[in-house]
Amino acid sequence: MIRDSRTIWSATKSLLYRAEAGIKNGDLLALAEKEFDVFVPVDRKLALQQDLKKLRIPVILIRARTNRVEDIRPLAAELLERLPGAVAGEVTIVDT
Numbered sequence: 001m002i003r004d005s006r007t008i009w010s011a012t013k014s015l016l017y018r019a020e021a022g023i024k025n026g027d028l029l030a031l032a033e034k035e036f037d038v039f040v041p042v043d044r045k046l047a048l049q050q051d052l053k054k055l056r057i058p059v060i061l062i063r064a065r066t067n068r069v070e071d072i073r074p075l076a077a078e079l080l081e082r083l084p085g086a087v088a089g090e091v092t093i094v095d096t
Helices: 005-020 025-035 044-049 069-085
Strands: 059-063 091-095
Touching: 044 059, 059 069, 069 091
Parallel strands: 059 091
Antiparallel strands: none
């Protein structure tokens, strides 16, 4: 399990670079499934465009007013509370 913020940031940057390189959402999800213990998207459209329940890792969808840090930060405590109970094949929603 990824436990420190430096590792998380490094892994997140790696995934973002791949997205910027033109890899499609479905392929990014397959990569996330291989490289992460849990998938935490903020993109509401992604949840509508992809069947996140098919992933073999838990998904915790962040629903904030915007995807800006100021709007996501208040949800961090709830996200951390829900991580241990997150189950593969289910989408857990963290929102305001």
